[in-house]
Amino acid sequence: MTGRAVITGIGVVAPGGIGREAFWDLLTAGRTATRTISLFDPTGFRSRIAAECDFDPAAAGLSPQQIRRMDRAAQFAIVCTREALADSGIELGGLSPERIGVSIGSAVGCTMGLEEEYAVLSDAGQRWLVDHSYGVPHLYGYMVPSTLAVEVAWEVDAEGPVTLVSTGCTSGLDAVGHGVQLIAEGSADVVIAGATDAPLSPITSACFDAIKATSADNDDPSTASRPFDADRHGFVLGEGSAVLVLEEREAALRRGARIYAEISGFANRANGFHMTGLKPDGREMAEAIRVALDRARLDPTDVDYINAHGSGTKQNDRHETAAFKRSLGDHAYKVPVSSIKSMVGHSLGAIGSIEVAACALALQRQVVPPTANLRTRDPECDLDYVPLTAREHKTDAVLCVGSGFGGFQSAMVLGRG
Incomplete structure (x- = not known):
């Protein structure tokens, strides 16, 4: 079982x-x-x-x-x-x-x-x-x-x-x-x-x-x-x-435990490309997202919120924007996306677990955290990045992604437990 x-x-x-x-x-x-x-x-x-x-x-x-x-x-x-x-x-x-x-x-x-x-x-x-x-x-x-x-x-x-x-x-x-x-x-x-x-x-x-x-x-x-x-x-x-x-x-x-969320899908990939560089098409992250959704038995249109890696570098922000479009299709333009690194910085290896905690709380409390300091959007990043202000939002499935030096790309799907 x-x-x-x-x-x-x-x-x-x-x-x-x-x-x-x-x-x-x-x-x-x-x-x-x-x-x-x-x-x-x-x-x-x-x-x-x-x-x-x-x-x-x-x-x-x-x-x-x-x-x-x-x-x-x-x-x-x-x-x-x-x-x-x-x-x-x-x-x-x-x-x-x-x-x-x-x-x-x-x-x-x-x-x-x-x-x-x-x-x-x-x-x-x-x-x-x-x-x-x-x-x-x-x-x-x-x-x-x-x-x-x-x-x-x-x-x-x-x-x-x-x-x-x-x-x-x-x-x-x-x-x-x-x-x-x-x-x-x-x-x-x-x-x-x-x-x-x-x-x-x-x-x-x-x-x-x-x-x-x-x-x-x-x-x-x-x-x-x-x-x-x-x-x-x-x-x-x-x-x-x-x-x-x-x-x-x-x-x-x-045992009657309170459940914040179920982790229903996870996948990781590597780009085999460059220690610090990323290909602009986001193919490897998109593949990790596809497999994580498959394991969660969800369609791309089921994603209600994306917790982005969102580090604040041009190559990363554009890379994962492309990955969302590649993996979610037109739905990428309809789902809210935000980066909590705008508020708590990038704590390297720790940030992924901090972001999972944020996703679990977002599911439990039906609120999407904002992307702070987003005032002038990069025209190549044309999705809904929830600028400045948190948003109440019905959320049943959250996609959380990460990108790391060495070409690591990871995706996790959380659902209401």
Whole structure:
């Protein structure tokens, strides 16, 4: 029997507010959380803006030992996991540990911990031969991205499949998709799935500065993230996490769980073309959308809302606009499309799971988040991008897409549970 995966709990750490409700309030108000970087001195960088989380690990309930041991990305994931579990009302203690799985995505792992420790060991980069004795005992854990999934597994006492998915900017979508597969194949009854990234460090900023992918609109950070706008100049880095409780649908119904959404279809493809470039026809993303809809047993005309990747780069915005037209035909002009990156920035691997959380809330509350800062539409992006203001909208099926360096293209379909 094929299991059907539903979302019964949501936890979010995002720019502009900690927690699921603060996140949703920000989105529906159309507020932006982008600002001048405060986590390090950005002087001298081309792009000096980001969407930072106002996150206090102690106030969020982490112990001094956890704070000392965990990178910021792991701290985000644990806080989200706790919120998601409390939201779901599930008692994991009544389940066999072998039936609990974990699937966590991350594009850049423990970037902040690694960079901070390298600065100490190398005396701020002055020494080529570093002195390892100055490193923290958990330095090896920072080097191994799977540490993030392990921390979540320890938190929930999971002894089933535990996986770290790292596929660039589609990591969050792909990690949730992997969790859905574990439910479908019967490998787990409950999967804690999501993603986390805390990439706001000098090395990350330098990398994106080098390829001029990030916005340099430093004088007005609040309007710098402008997906689909003719005056956009690149994406705005962000950070954050979202974690979902996935359960087999019938089991969730038996225990009387509130169901946010069912994840009914998922597919991913790669373009085999270029590390950072995209073909303008959107063929690979369109193919992922087609397969995801087929698996959900839906027609293109059944899609009521599209949560776009919408990074705010010209090539991405035009690429996915073409993909929507290619996969949905004339219906692409009738369905609302929006990008929450306009408000919470682009948190690399984490953003996919944050967007899935937004989609689940949009289904439950029948409201479509807006695309903030969209005032002058790119004439090559001629769909309904829900500019500036959230919209009440009858929604039964949501399409959520992601696009990542390396040519990764992912699509997920969510329906009312």
